[in-house]
Amino acid sequence: MNGPSRITLAMTGASGAQYGLRLLDCLIQEDREVHFLISKAAQLVMATETDVTLPAKPQAMQAFLSEYTGAAPGQIRCYGKEDWMSPVASGSGAPAAMVVVPCSTGTLSAIATGACNNLIERAADVTLKERRQLILVPREAPYSSIHLENMLKLSNLGAVIVPASPGFYHQPQTIDDLVDFVVARILNLLDIPQDMLPRWGEHHQGVDD
Structure with a gap:
């Protein structure tokens, strides 16, 4: 199996809930175990941007998302914002990779300063301190100098910053195509197979001189 078998997926209150939901679906289809975290702001954004309304309690949320994605029993694990006994809160139990999408x-600021005021921030802090893979997908426009400084700091600490900026060279026809572009880039970084977007040059036809 390429890529990590266990992944922490966190969704926070920026626009772009579709990215997080699509990534969750792809991870489940690739038989990954997903430790799912979501902020209250992200739940509000999700209800605004999509037709998905998550239950508030982690156990009910876990059952809902398992049915929504067709996950196997135990494949998705949901935790509350102060569940300090969850695996993601410690380097001895956390998955090898974490994605915050949207971030x-x-x-971004809390992770950059090591705030750890909730489980999402703590899980990211653990990922950084253990030198594991942390992918952050911010969605904001324009960026202030504070945002850019935080991104630079996190990049220097080993995090990968993937702005939610879809490309157009694959000639997207639908909003789903734009969402898939960003999700495919995340999956490529995780080294998890995806067939939504060919890697650059895969379909290039060389011309003999």
Whole structure:
């Protein structure tokens, strides 16, 4: 199996709930175990941007998302914002990779300063301190100098910053195509197979001189 078998997926209150939901679906289809975290702001954004309304309690949320994605029993694990006994809160139990998508600029700031005021921030802090893979997908426009400084700091600490900026060279026809572009880039970084977007040059036809 390429890529990590266990992944922490966090969704925070920036626009772009579709990215997080699509990534969750792809991870489940690739038989990954997903430790799912979501902020209250992200739940509000999700209800605004999509037709998905998550239950508030982690156990009910876990059952809902398992049915929504067709996950196997135990494949998705949901935790509350102060569940300090969850695996993601400790380097001895956390998955090898974490993705925050979408990543609000508030969460970006908290991770950059090591705030650890909730489980999402703590899980990211653990990922950094253990030198594991942390992918942050901010969605904001324009960026202030504070946002850019936080991104630079996190990049220097080993995090990968993937702005939610879809490309157009694959000639997207639908909003789903634009969402898939960003999700495919995340999956490529995780080294998890995906067939939504060919890697650059895969379909290039060489011309003999």
